[in-house]
Amino acid sequence: xxxxxxxxxxSSGQAQIPNPSLxxxxxTIVEVAKAARVGTMTVSRALNRPEMVSADLxxxxxxxxxxxxxxxxxVAGGLASGTxxxxxxxxxxxxxxxxxxxxxxLYSLLPQEGYQILLGTNEYQLDAEENLIATLLGWQPDAxxxxxxxxxxxxxxxxxxxxxxxxxxxxxxxxxxxxNIGFSHEQVGIATANFLADRGYRHIAYAGMLSQxxxxxxxxxxxxxxxxxxxxxxxxxxxxxxxxxxxVGKTLMVDLLxxxxxxxxxxxxxxxxxxxxxxxxxxxxxxxxxxxAIVGFNDSEIASQVNPALTTVSTPRFEMGRLAADMLLxxxxxxxxDSARIDIGFRIVEREST
Amino acid sequence: xxxxxxxxxxSSGQAQIPNPSLxxxxxTIVEVAKAARVGTMTVSRALNRPEMVSADLxxxxxxxxxxxxxxxxxVAGGLASGTxxxxxxxxxxxxxxxxxxxxxxLYSLLPQEGYQILLGTNEYQLDAEENLIATLLGWQPDAxxxxxxxxxxxxxxxxxxxxxxxxxxxxxxxxxxxxNIGFSHEQVGIATANFLADRGYRHIAYAGMLSQxxxxxxxxxxxxxxxxxxxxxxxxxxxxxxxxxxxVGKTLMVDLLxxxxxxxxxxxxxxxxxxxxxxxxxxxxxxxxxxxAIVGFNDSEIASQVNPALTTVSTPRFEMGRLAADMLLxxxxxxxxDSARIDIGFRIVEREST
DNA sequence: TTTGCTTATGATAGCGTTATCACGATTTTT
DNA sequence: AAAAATCGTGATAACGCTATCATAAGCAAA
Numbered sequence: 192x193x194x195x196x197x198x199x200x201x202s203s204g205q206a207q208i209p210n211p212s213l214x215x216x217x218x219t220i221v222e223v224a225k226a227a228r229v230g231t232m233t234v235s236r237a238l239n240r241p242e243m244v245s246a247d248l249x250x251x252x253x254x255x256x257x258x259x260x261x262x263x264x265x266v267a268g269g270l271a272s273g274t275x276x277x278x279x280x281x282x283x284x285x286x287x288x289x290x291x292x293x294x295x296x297l298y299s300l301l302p303q304e305g306y307q308i309l310l311g312t313n314e315y316q317l318d319a320e321e322n323l324i325a326t327l328l329g330w331q332p333d334a335x336x337x338x339x340x341x342x343x344x345x346x347x348x349x350x351x352x353x354x355x356x357x358x359x360x361x362x363x364x365x366x367x368x369x370x371n372i373g374f375s376h377e378q379v380g381i382a383t384a385n386f387l388a389d390r391g392y393r394h395i396a397y398a399g400m401l402s403q404x405x406x407x408x409x410x411x412x413x414x415x416x417x418x419x420x421x422x423x424x425x426x427x428x429x430x431x432x433x434x435x436x437x438x439v440g441k442t443l444m445v446d447l448l449x450x451x452x453x454x455x456x457x458x459x460x461x462x463x464x465x466x467x468x469x470x471x472x473x474x475x476x477x478x479x480x481x482x483x484a485i486v487g488f489n490d491s492e493i494a495s496q497v498n499p500a501l502t503t504v505s506t507p508r509f510e511m512g513r514l515a516a517d518m519l520l521x522x523x524x525x526x527x528x529d530s531a532r533i534d535i536g537f538r539i540v541e542r543e544s545t
Numbered sequence: 546x547x548x549x550x551x552x553x554x555x556s557s558g559q560a561q562i563p564n565p566s567l568x569x570x571x572x573t574i575v576e577v578a579k580a581a582r583v584g585t586m587t588v589s590r591a592l593n594r595p596e597m598v599s600a601d602l603x604x605x606x607x608x609x610x611x612x613x614x615x616x617x618x619x620v621a622g623g624l625a626s627g628t629x630x631x632x633x634x635x636x637x638x639x640x641x642x643x644x645x646x647x648x649x650x651l652y653s654l655l656p657q658e659g660y661q662i663l664l665g666t667n668e669y670q671l672d673a674e675e676n677l678i679a680t681l682l683g684w685q686p687d688a689x690x691x692x693x694x695x696x697x698x699x700x701x702x703x704x705x706x707x708x709x710x711x712x713x714x715x716x717x718x719x720x721x722x723x724x725n726i727g728f729s730h731e732q733v734g735i736a737t738a739n740f741l742a743d744r745g746y747r748h749i750a751y752a753g754m755l756s757q758x759x760x761x762x763x764x765x766x767x768x769x770x771x772x773x774x775x776x777x778x779x780x781x782x783x784x785x786x787x788x789x790x791x792x793v794g795k796t797l798m799v800d801l802l803x804x805x806x807x808x809x810x811x812x813x814x815x816x817x818x819x820x821x822x823x824x825x826x827x828x829x830x831x832x833x834x835x836x837x838a839i840v841g842f843n844d845s846e847i848a849s850q851v852n853p854a855l856t857t858v859s860t861p862r863f864e865m866g867r868l869a870a871d872m873l874l875x876x877x878x879x880x881x882x883d884s885a886r887i888d889i890g891f892r893i894v895e896r897e898s899t
Numbered sequence: 900t901t902t903g904c905t906t907a908t909g910a911t912a913g914c915g916t917t918a919t920c921a922c923g924a925t926t927t928t929t
Numbered sequence: 930a931a932a933a934a935t936c937g938t939g940a941t942a943a944c945g946c947t948a949t950c951a952t953a954a955g956c957a958a959a
Contacts, residue, residue, distance in 0.1 A: 194890035195736055197717065197729045217708075219915055230939040235917060245937065260706065265683040266629050267915035269620045270944045285645050285652070295639055298666055302677075307684065310664055312652055323656075329619040330661065352614065354571075363551065375551045382549055437850040466850075473852045493847070496791040496820075498827045536548035573945055584909040589947060599907065621945035624914050 218261045227255040238263060265307075269331065277307045278519065279327035281337040283315045287435060288463060288491045289508055290338070293360070296512020297336065304520055306333065315404050321345050328353050334519045340364035340371065341406050356522045358515050362407050363534055370522075371532045372515050376407045379504055379537055380414030383458050383486060386539050388422050392456035392484055395419055396427035398443040398468070399460025404432055408460040411488070415458060427451045435460065440467020448475075455483055456545070462487035462494040465501050469544065484545040499543030506537050572615045581609040592617060619661075623685065632873065633663045633681035635674065635691040641789060642817060642845045643862055644692070647714070650866020651690065658874055660687065669758050675699050682707050688873045694718035694725065695760050710876045712869050716761050717888055724876075725886040726869050730761045733858055733891055734768030737812050737840060740893055742776050746810035746838055749773055750781040752797040752822070753814025758786055762814040765842070769812060781805045789814065794821020802831075809837055810899070816841035816848040819855050823898065838899040853897030860891050 224231040229252060237244045237252040244252070255261075269275030278301055282290045294310070301308055311327050313319040324346055327335070334356040340363065342350070350357050350368050357369040364371055387395050397415050399408045412428065419426040429447045433439050440463060447454060447468075459465035465487030472479050479485055479499055487494045490505035514535065522528050578585040583606060591598045591606040598606070609615075623629030632655055636644045648664070655662055665681050667673040678700060681689070688710040694717065696704070704711050704722050711723040718725055741749050751769050753762045766782065773780040783801045787793050794817060801808060801822075813819035819841030826833050833839055833853055841848045841857035848855040868889065876882050 194892045195728075195732055196888040196890040197732055217915095220917095221915080231915090232917075232939060233937085236938090239917085243937075248937085260703070262679055262682050262703075264624075264685060264915055266620055266623045266685050267944090268917070270618075270624050270914085270946085271916040271918080273917090273944070275620050285649055291639050291645060298639070302665065302680070307663055307680070309661055311656065325616055326656075326661070328616050331618060331620050349614070349616075374549075378549055378551055437846050441850065470850050470852055492791050496795065496824050498824055534550040536550040538548045571945095574947095575945080585945090586910085586947075587908060590908090593947085597907080602907085618945055621914095622947070624916085624944085625946040625948080627914070627947095 218259050223255050223259055223261045226259060227252045274333050275331045276305050277309050277330050277332045278334045278336060279309045279332040281311050281313065281323060283338060284312050289489060292508040293512040296509040297516045299513055300516035300520065317343060324349050333523055336360060336515055339406060356519055358519060360511055360515050367532055370518060372511055372535055374506065374535050374537045376410035377414040380411040381418045382539060383504060384415045384418035387456045388424055390545060394425040394454045396429060396447055396451060396454045396457045398429045398447060398457050398464060400432055400435060401430040405460060427454055435463055437463050437467035440464035441471040444468035444471040457483065458486045460488060462489050462491040462501060462503055466493045466497055469497055480545050486545060490540055502542045502545040503540055504537050505540045507535055511535055572613050577609050577613055577615045580613060581606045628687055629685045630659050631661045631663050631684050631686045632688045632690065633686040635665050635667065635677060637669045637692060638666050643843060646862040647866040650863040651870045653867055654870035654874065671697060678703050687877055690714060690869055693760060710873055712873060714865055714869050721886055724872055726865055726889055728860065728889050728891045730764035731768040734765040735772045736893060737858060738769045738772035741810045742778055744899060748779040748808045750783060750801055750805060750808045750811045752783045752801060752811050752818060754786055754789060755784040759814060781808055789818055791817050791821035794818035795825040798822035798825040812840045814842060816843050816845040816855060816857055820847045820851050823851055834899050840899060844894055856896045856899040857894050858891050859894045861889055865889055
């Protein structure tokens with residue numbers, strides 16, 4: 192099937208906007224002040240602390256601002272005030288269902304308080320993280336949000352020296368750099384192992400990425416396996432180091448069935464993987480949960496919609512983002528934040544796949 | 546199933562970082578210059594245009610920078626140079642499978658060239674778009690990327706007056722503000738209608754959101770229906786104004802089967818909706834494509850993985866992002882960009898659901 | 900040798916805001 | 930009525946960097 196493009200004149204001529212260097216001078220606060228016959232400070236106040244300016248003057252200034260189409264230069268304002276009204280956010284990747292809901296949680300609160308989010312992704316490379324943080328710190332953010340609690344020493348130092356609120360999310364640590372919101376991945380592994388063992392499964396596998404690529408998954412895997420061992424049950428591991436996706440879930444399932452045909456339950460590193468595995472079972476007419484039970488992780492939408500619906504571990508990602516934003520805002524307002532470390536918990540959601 | 550939290554001391558005491566206002570003075574370029582016994586300009590050059598500084602001096606300066614842990618203040622630099630090295634990006638929402646791959650395309654090129662992405666979402670509200678743009682323009686971005694080609698007059702004016710490269714994406718228009726990369730949603734509607742009609746389907750439906758919430762979907766729907774009419778085929782529409790998701794796909798399918806039981810093919814506004822509908826068919830033992838054919842839109846991963854795999858319209862989202870980034874970078878480097886409007890096309894991918 | 904041309908470095912003046920202090924004009928208190 | 934406090938406004942000096950011009954040193958050309 193060939194790519195379809197519009198038949199007619201597909202691409203028109205030159206770009207229409209002239210060279211910016213020739214452009215007319217932008218309107219600054221000085222122009223506004225002149226036009227409104229006041230000082231620049233009064234304009235600044237009318238915009239930022241309206242209650243400090245008398246009602247009629249404020250009205251006049253706001254009208255002038257509107258008429259001239261003045262847009263305050265945040266870069267200049269940031270330099271002058273020392274606070275750029277920006278918050279740096281570092282996540283491993285956007286290409287994973289976990290981080291988007293978390294970001295939406297942040298976006299649901301921060302912009303309306305005037306904060307711009309500066310998003311950086313390190314694509315799971317720990318060394319890239321250091322550069323990324325240096326870059327993001329250069330914007331003089333008012334706070335930093337970073338996924339995970341396992342950072343290089345240099346990263347920790349840079350973050351601590353930034354002398355700015357830092358919040359580590361998605362995982363828990365006993366020694367946060369500053370604030371920390373998340374849940375215990377070790378506990379997830381234990382709970383899931385017990386859940387499956389209690390339901391009578393005897394040959395239980397973990398499937399996901401390992402090592403650097405999914406540090407938190409590795410934590411779940413470790414405690415999952417330890418728990419199974421303690422309960423003297425068969426345990427198996429299949430892994431794949433490609434970025435997580437439905438297709439990789441299929442591969443993992445194929446792999447698992449080949450290597451360990453006796454397996455009767457699998458805990459996947461996330462719901463996409465679990466769904467991919469489920470689809471593969473459908474194709475092979477393997478009955479879920481009768482022949483094999485599947486447990487996902489995150490409670491993404493897909494988990495509740497497939498047939499059979501997936502048992503999974505519900506993690507409050509949106510809420511984590513919102514709570515993180517809320518804690519930061521309170522901290523930035525100067526309010527004391529009394530718990531620097533919040534265990535937001537998780538829940539096993541039992542559906543039809545176990 | 547109760548939420549599980551770590552048993553022990555769940556939240557520890559106070560945040561560890563002291564009040565920023567008490568903090569020691571940050572290291573600036575002046576400190577570096579003093580320590581390296583050079584002028585500030587030489588430090589600036591050593592960092593930004595290393596070829597302008599003699600090799601030994603450069604080495605000394607870079608070592609000093611390293612020793613002191615100096616991080617250049619981009620806000621100050623941006624103010625001084627007039628270019629903040631930032632690019633504003635406006636998308637409707639993150640909560641939709643289309644925008645993330647597009648953003649990844651941008652992220653695959655812009656940060657490595659030193660540009661920070663300033664991301665804003667308007668959650669589909671056109672009036673929010675104006676505020677958002679004003680906010681983002683305040684950062685003096687070097688360029689602006691915006692999803693869609695249908696903007697309010699005010700928005701168009703603000704963008705044009707910003708005197709900065711603007712690139713509209715995801716859709717095509719004859720009158721771009723500046724640059725434009727996308728494909729024709731009208732053509733998608735026509736092509737899909739013809740595709741289904743040619744395969745013998747006679748009672749064909751469109752299912753998706755309508756109106757403001759999905760302007761581009763509405764364009765597809767319109768030309769889809771027009772084409773069906775021209776071919777004298779039955780056409781039906783079901784819609785729902787909740788944000789698109791797998792669950793909504795199920796609802797739409799339920800709705801459709803109830804209102805128009807004679808339907809034999811459906812074109813969904815995206816793959817998530819289509820997948821949700823497919824899952825509902827599975828539950829009801831409706832055979833796809835025998836009883837009803839399903840076509841999705843976007844070629845997201847889920848489309849190729851479900852059973853039966855979904856026929857869908859492949860849209861190059863990542864590539865669109867990458868191409869947009871590439872065009873912007875060339876423009877920012879001063880190179881002439883010879884086509885201001887690119888029709889990137891689409892492809893119907895036939896799989897098992899038709 | 901003198902002149903001119905590079906090249907490497909530094910001094911200085913902004914960039915567009917906001918913090919701060921100062922100053923009248925009011926209002927309140929004594 | 931005088932003194933004190935409060936309020937609204939503006940002048941000015943940063944904020945930390947880079948553009949620009951000036952200068953010194955080195956070297957080639959005349």
